[in-house]
Structures are given as structure tokens and as C-alpha cells.
Amino acid sequence: MTTDTDLHTLTGAYALHALSDEERALxxxxxxxxxxxxxxxxxxxxxxxxxxxxxxxxPSPAMKQRVRQRxxxxxxxxxxxxxxPSAARPRRRLxxxxxxxxxxxxxxxxxxxxxxxxxxxxxxxQEQQARRQADELATVLAASDAVSRRIPLRGGASxxxxxxxxxxxxxxxxxxxxxxxxxxxxxxxxxxDGRMRPAGLMDSDRTRQTVPLSGSANSASxxxxxxxxxxxxxxxxxxxLAVVDLPA
Numbered sequence: 001m002t003t004d005t006d007l008h009t010l011t012g013a014y015a016l017h018a019l020s021d022e023e024r025a026l027x028x029x030x031x032x033x034x035x036x037x038x039x040x041x042x043x044x045x046x047x048x049x050x051x052x053x054x055x056x057x058x059p060s061p062a063m064k065q066r067v068r069q070r071x072x073x074x075x076x077x078x079x080x081x082x083x084x085p086s087a088a089r090p091r092r093r094l095x096x097x098x099x100x101x102x103x104x105x106x107x108x109x110x111x112x113x114x115x116x117x118x119x120x121x122x123x124x125x126q127e128q129q130a131r132r133q134a135d136e137l138a139t140v141l142a143a144s145d146a147v148s149r150r151i152p153l154r155g156g157a158s159x160x161x162x163x164x165x166x167x168x169x170x171x172x173x174x175x176x177x178x179x180x181x182x183x184x185x186x187x188x189x190x191x192x193d194g195r196m197r198p199a200g201l202m203d204s205d206r207t208r209q210t211v212p213l214s215g216s217a218n219s220a221s222x223x224x225x226x227x228x229x230x231x232x233x234x235x236x237x238x239x240x241l242a243v244v245d246l247p248a
Contacts (some may be wrong), residue, residue, distance in 0.1 A: 009144030011037050013046035016142055043148055044141065140164045140171050147247045151225075152178070153197040154241065159225075163217055163246055170199075170217040170246070173210045180204050180227050187228040188213055188221035189236060191243070199223070201232050220246055 007030040014020050014027055018051035031037055140146055143164035151159040151172075159174040172188060180186055188211060197220070199213040213223065224240040 008034070011040045012044055012142045012144065012146045016138070018142060025213060029139060044146070057210050123180070124143050130136065132212075136169065137162075137210060138173055139167055140169050143167050149247075151223075151242050151244045153225075159242070160224055161244055161246075163220055165247070168216050168218045170213040170223065171210060172213060172223070175208050177202070177207050177208075177209075183230050184227050185230050185232060186241075187226050187232050188234075189224040189226065189240075190215060191222035191224060192220050196224065196236050198234065204230075217246065222246055 010023065010027050012161075014024070014031075022172060031041070038208075044211050132178055140162050143166055145166050146162055146164045146234060149161045149163070151161055153159055155175065155176075155178050157176045157178065161170060161172050165168045168191040171227065177186070185204050188199040188200055190199045190213070191197075197215060199215055200212055202225075203209050221244045222243055224243040225235070226236045226238050227242050228237055
């Protein structure tokens with residue numbers, strides 16, 4: 001039996017269109033009388049768009065040319081003819097979390113053609129990285145306890161931190177980040193009992209990116225960003241650009 005308490009936990013999955021028809025109908029009925037869920041969905045929808053944009057991959061010019069060449073040689077797919085569902089073959093639904101991951105991947109891959117078998121090696125690596133990040137995003141964002149926090153940054157940049165305590169994971173999405181000084185990199189940290197623990201490096205060449213933080217989120221109380229020498233540091237060597245508390 002689905003209760004109002006259960007429905008409150010579906011905001012993340014609803015924002016990712018990862019509910020079944022029955023769950024969606026029940027939740028939308030609940031949503032009309034629950035301002036807090038409506039506000040949370042607005043925040044999750046905006047965060048999903050921001051994170052998907054951050055992991056988007058721009059196809060190379062060479063790939064575009066190969067696609068145009070392949071169009072003239074690939075046989076056209078036959079028209080789709082819908083079949084009447086058979087009682088002996090029940091419809092199969094993707095689990096909500098798997099569907100959420102597929103949606104995040106589709107949004108994050110930026111139009112990379114899945115059937116393009118002769119992709120350049122760098123495009124393959126970018127796609128694999130985008131898929132890993134999209135899976136991480138879907139896991140965190142679709143969690144019933146996912147919480148997002150904005151991180152103020154200098155120069156018009158902004159970042160969003162999404163945390164799921166049940167999955168012990170956190171993801172950071174940054175937009176309009178200025179390039180760090182030459183020979184430097186942005187490094188993420190977990191504050192664990194007053195000691196800063198390395199949690200990953202950001203890509204110095206990208207102004208928009210999504211970074212799954214490495215390590216346990218549950219053992220930390222805050223997340224910080226510093227500027228460090230290329231390759232990162234074992235402990236911070238500069239004052240933090242930003243620090244945000246994690247939800248209790």
C-alpha cells in the first residue's frame with residue numbers, strides 16, 4: 001500500500017520521469033496538495049538539467065563528417081508497426097532507477113551516435129566517462145533522500161552539490177568556472193572531523209562539468225574547493241574558494 005509518506009520520497013524519480021503510470025498518477029494527485037513536494041521537484045528538475053548540461057559531450061567535426069558519409073550507405077529501418085499486446089507476453093518495464101540512468105545518459109551524451117562503430121578513441125573515452133557520470137548522477141538524484149545545495153562561487157560561477165546519504169555519495173555540478181591559474185587545478189575535499197580529505201579533481205579545461213566526489217559522503221560534514229598544483233595535493237595548500245555543509 002502506498003502512503004503519503006511513501007509519495008514524499010518520489011520527488012527525485014518524478015523529476016527524472018522514472019515513475020510507472022500508476023505511480024505517476026498517484027503522485028500527481030498528491031502533488032496538487034503538497035507545496036513542499038512541488039518546490040522540491042522544481043529544484044530537482046533544475047538540478048537535473050544543470051548536471052546533464054555539465055556532462056554533455058560535443059561530437060568532433062570528424063565524427064560529423066563520418067555520420068554524413070554513413071547516411072548514404074546505411075539501409076533504412078523498416079516502418080514500425082505496433083502490435084497488440086499478448087496476454088501471454090506481459091509488458092516489461094524498466095526499473096525506475098535504470099530508466100533514470102538512461103534518461104540522464106541520453107541528456108548527457110550530447111547527440112553522440114551510438115551506432116557509429118568507428119568513433120575516434122577520444123570520443124569513446126568521453127562517452128564512457130559521460131556514461132559513468134550519468135549513472136552516478138541518476139543514482140544520487142533519484143534517491144529518495146537526495147538533497148541539493150547551492151555553492152556560491154566567484155566571478156558569476158555557480159555550483160550545485162547533490163548528496164544521498166542512503167547511497168553514501170555526492171555529486172558536484174559546476175557552471176561557468178573560470179580556468180585555474182596555469183599549472184593549477186581545482187580540487188574537491190571532504191571535511192572529516194576537521195581534517196580535509198581529498199575527494200577528486202575538476203577538469204581545468206571545462207567551464208561546465210559534473211564531478212562525482214570520491215569516497216564516503218556519510219563520514220564528512222562539509223565539502224570544500226581549493227586551488228592546488230596540477231595533479232592535486234594530499235592536503236590543502238590554499239584558502240578554500242568555497243565550503244558548504246553537508247546535510248545531517
